[in-house]
Amino acid sequence: MYRYDEFDSQFVNDRVSQFRDQANRRLTGELSEDEFRPLRLMNGLYLQLHAYMLRIAVPYGSLDSAKLNTLAYIAEKWDRGYGHFTTRQNLQFNWIKLEDTADILAKLAEVEMHAIQTSGNCIRNVTTDQWAGAAADEIADPRPIGELVRQWSSLHPEFSYLPRKFKIAVTGSPNDRAAVRVHDIGLRLHLNDRGERGWEVLVGGGLGRTPVIAVTVRDFLPEHELIAYLEAIMRVYNLYGRRDNKYKARIKILVHEIGAEKFRAEVETEYARRPHADTKVEERELQRISAYFAAPQFEKLPRWSATFEEARAKNKDFANWVRTNIAAHRADGYAIVNISLKPEGGIPGDATADQMRVVADLAQRYSFDEIRVSHHQNLVLPHVKRDDLFAIWKVLQASELATSNIGLAGDIIACPGLDYCSLATARSIPIAQSISRKFADLNRQHEIGPLRINISGCINACGHHHVAHIGILGLDKKGEEFYQITLGGSSADSASIGTILGPGFAGEDVPEAIEKIVNTYLARRQPGEEFLAAYRRLGPQPFKEALYAAA
Amino acid sequence: MPLLKNGSIIIDDWITLGLDDPKPDSGDIVVPYARLLKEWESLTDHDGRLGVIFTNIDRVEALTLFLPRLALIVLPFPSFTDGRAYSLARQIRETGYGRELRAAGNVLPDQVQFMLQVGFDSFEIGDRFTAEVWLKASRQMSLAYQRGLYRTPGQHDVWSERHREAEPWLEQPHAG
Ligand code: SF4
Numbered sequence: 001m002y003r004y005d006e007f008d009s010q011f012v013n014d015r016v017s018q019f020r021d022q023a024n025r026r027l028t029g030e031l032s033e034d035e036f037r038p039l040r041l042m043n044g045l046y047l048q049l050h051a052y053m054l055r056i057a058v059p060y061g062s063l064d065s066a067k068l069n070t071l072a073y074i075a076e077k078w079d080r081g082y083g084h085f086t087t088r089q090n091l092q093f094n095w096i097k098l099e100d101t102a103d104i105l106a107k108l109a110e111v112e113m114h115a116i117q118t119s120g121n122c123i124r125n126v127t128t129d130q131w132a133g134a135a136a137d138e139i140a141d142p143r144p145i146g147e148l149v150r151q152w153s154s155l156h157p158e159f160s161y162l163p164r165k166f167k168i169a170v171t172g173s174p175n176d177r178a179a180v181r182v183h184d185i186g187l188r189l190h191l192n193d194r195g196e197r198g199w200e201v202l203v204g205g206g207l208g209r210t211p212v213i214a215v216t217v218r219d220f221l222p223e224h225e226l227i228a229y230l231e232a233i234m235r236v237y238n239l240y241g242r243r244d245n246k247y248k249a250r251i252k253i254l255v256h257e258i259g260a261e262k263f264r265a266e267v268e269t270e271y272a273r274r275p276h277a278d279t280k281v282e283e284r285e286l287q288r289i290s291a292y293f294a295a296p297q298f299e300k301l302p303r304w305s306a307t308f309e310e311a312r313a314k315n316k317d318f319a320n321w322v323r324t325n326i327a328a329h330r331a332d333g334y335a336i337v338n339i340s341l342k343p344e345g346g347i348p349g350d351a352t353a354d355q356m357r358v359v360a361d362l363a364q365r366y367s368f369d370e371i372r373v374s375h376h377q378n379l380v381l382p383h384v385k386r387d388d389l390f391a392i393w394k395v396l397q398a399s400e401l402a403t404s405n406i407g408l409a410g411d412i413i414a415c416p417g418l419d420y421c422s423l424a425t426a427r428s429i430p431i432a433q434s435i436s437r438k439f440a441d442l443n444r445q446h447e448i449g450p451l452r453i454n455i456s457g458c459i460n461a462c463g464h465h466h467v468a469h470i471g472i473l474g475l476d477k478k479g480e481e482f483y484q485i486t487l488g489g490s491s492a493d494s495a496s497i498g499t500i501l502g503p504g505f506a507g508e509d510v511p512e513a514i515e516k517i518v519n520t521y522l523a524r525r526q527p528g529e530e531f532l533a534a535y536r537r538l539g540p541q542p543f544k545e546a547l548y549a550a551a
Numbered sequence: 552m553p554l555l556k557n558g559s560i561i562i563d564d565w566i567t568l569g570l571d572d573p574k575p576d577s578g579d580i581v582v583p584y585a586r587l588l589k590e591w592e593s594l595t596d597h598d599g600r601l602g603v604i605f606t607n608i609d610r611v612e613a614l615t616l617f618l619p620r621l622a623l624i625v626l627p628f629p630s631f632t633d634g635r636a637y638s639l640a641r642q643i644r645e646t647g648y649g650r651e652l653r654a655a656g657n658v659l660p661d662q663v664q665f666m667l668q669v670g671f672d673s674f675e676i677g678d679r680f681t682a683e684v685w686l687k688a689s690r691q692m693s694l695a696y697q698r699g700l701y702r703t704p705g706q707h708d709v710w711s712e713r714h715r716e717a718e719p720w721l722e723q724p725h726a727g
Pocket of ligand 1: 424
């Protein structure tokens with residue numbers, strides 16, 4: 001876990017005082033709402049339907065117990081006792097008062113946290129693989145580069161008033177869990193024949209109204225050139241990105257309108273003529289940062305844990321949980337624990353202050369004090385001994401945190417939708433809840449196998465519905481909410497955008513429609529064939545028939 | 552319009568000319584970029600300093616030819632959320648241009664520090680805010696994470712502070 005030095009602390013403290021002053025000027029009327037708006041947005045403060053929402057940055061999704069306990073404290077003192085983990089690995093509080101915000105930011109600064117650039121037309125919180133530093137398949141931990149990018153992008157004077165928001169994701173694994181192909185910039189680590197590190201640079205991916213898969217502009221950018229190259233991309237976007245229409249302002253539209261070749265040429269021209277000395281990634285700085293992410297001192301353990309195997313044989317519920325919620329760790333005798341924030345009928349990504357404290361405590365006792373937030377709105381204990389899994393499961397169970405549905409039908413991603421969001425055209429939380437109830441039977445979920453259902457409450461696609469196996473988009477037709485269903489999307493390595501099946505459904509009919517889709521899959525799948533593979537083989541036709549025939 | 556420059560508020564003594572305004576025989580004049588292109592021959596002989604008002608969609612490469620003769624470049628902020636001029640300013644400074652670079656249009660106190668950091672050194676300010684508000688806002692943050700920015704006294708960059716034992720970082724000369 002990265003630790004602030006005196007300079008990082010001073011930076012964040014300056015920022016809190018600056019915001020306190022700006023908020024006071026707004027409260028006294030010296031600043032108009034229009035003038036205050038971009039200032040508060042750059043500090044993560046949105047005005048929603050009923051109150052202010054404060055979005056707190058969880059850089060590359062990493063937390064420790066002190067941070068999570070502070071979030072629990074804030075939830076109780078200034079909000080309604082819970083918080084909401086988002087698809088960008090951040091945490092949102094939905095019931096915040098403007099007058100309290102500076103105090104909350106000061107409290108966050110005590111545990112080296114902030115809300116800088118969690119909204120606004122600037123470079124947003126960088127995201128990465130939630131299993132970084134733990135995954136068995138990883139080339140290297142992407143978090144040092146994540147931290148480097150966080151620092152470089154923080155209050156960057158040139159890139160704080162971009163045409164639109166800008167999202168960067170980093171992965172250090174060949175199996176992309178950070179969805180780098182659907183980000184404004186995706187960075188993907190490769191090693192060359194000599195074992196040197198280089199980054200593949202992907203640009204112009206995104207969801208929203210116009211879902212696009214990113215194009216690769218560099219296959220192998222030497223690591224020390226990374227920041228300089230990012231600056232060239234950002235400058236081309238800042239100068240030539242559209243500002244006349246906010247729906248056409250993302251970098252993906254620029255890449256699309258001028259063409260990938262021309263875009264690449266612009267970036268290379270800009271890159272070639274700039275002095276790079278001041279943006280070179282310095283080895284000493286990278287080493288300084290990397291030291292904080294050194295792997296914990298894992299014990300030498302046998303691969304096989306008798307305690308664990310015995311518990312698994314005796315307890316079927318535990319065995320089920322292990323099947324879905326545990327992932328392979330790179331150290332023998334250890335495992336990655338995924339904690340589902342998707343209980344039956346619950347609000348995806350919500351956690352109460354008590355639950356946060358339970359997880360914080362478990363992390364401290366069993367996981368080298370590390371916690372991760374996944375972009376699927378779940379939590380992760382990255383470094384757990386297999387010997388301890390059963391004990392952890394029991395504690396989680398007592399706090400309604402042991403649902404064994406990671407990656408299954410109940411593990412639904414949903415944006416806040418019309419319950420909170422002022423841009424929403426439909427509700428998404430109640431739809432998630434009703435689908436979750438429909439598939440409440442965990443045995444059935446296990447029988448169905450891996451299935452990603454994502455829901456967005458409007459075309460902005462914060463719920464990532466385009467890249468879901470089953471995507472649900474809430475729209476509004478003459479004051480009535482209705483839901484469009486897409487099939488076959490994926491944000492994994494073979495990324496694809498889902499296809500719209502046909503006319504939409506009323507909210508109450510959505511769970512039934514999902515059921516029909518799932519039944520069609522079950523009837524037609526080949527042995528061992530997962531939903532996505534079956535859909536890719538069968539195409540949309542049989543699903544269309546099931547949904548619309550004889551209607 | 553009053554100007555904020557070098558930490559104080561001063562009167563602007565440049566004469567701003569439109570596309571068709573008659574050119575005075577002498578004095579410091581600033582003209583739109585289109586006029587600079589059209590009347591370059593006569594403007595270059597003008598008795599007095601010459602400045603240009605650039606627009607957001609012009610390319611800095613096109614300006615290179617004129618730079619040695621220019622003593623003022625004005626970049627517009629049509630609205631304070633339009634950030635193109637931040638990149639233009641840096642591009643202009645990267646060519647080595649060292650004379651006055653002015654921000655005009657919708658300039659607000661909370662953006663001034665960023666503008667200073669990318670190389671602006673004068674600001675057209677209305678009369679809505681007091682000098683004190685402007686000055687306070689221009690030094691809100693004492694540190695910047697990026698290297699190679701223009702800095703005002705009391706402001707540092709994290710890299711140089713953090714790695715004091717390393718080669719001293721060459722300060723960018725502050726223009727104006
Ligand atoms: S997808 Fe739409 S409704 Fe959902 S959070 Fe984003 S903007 Fe709001």
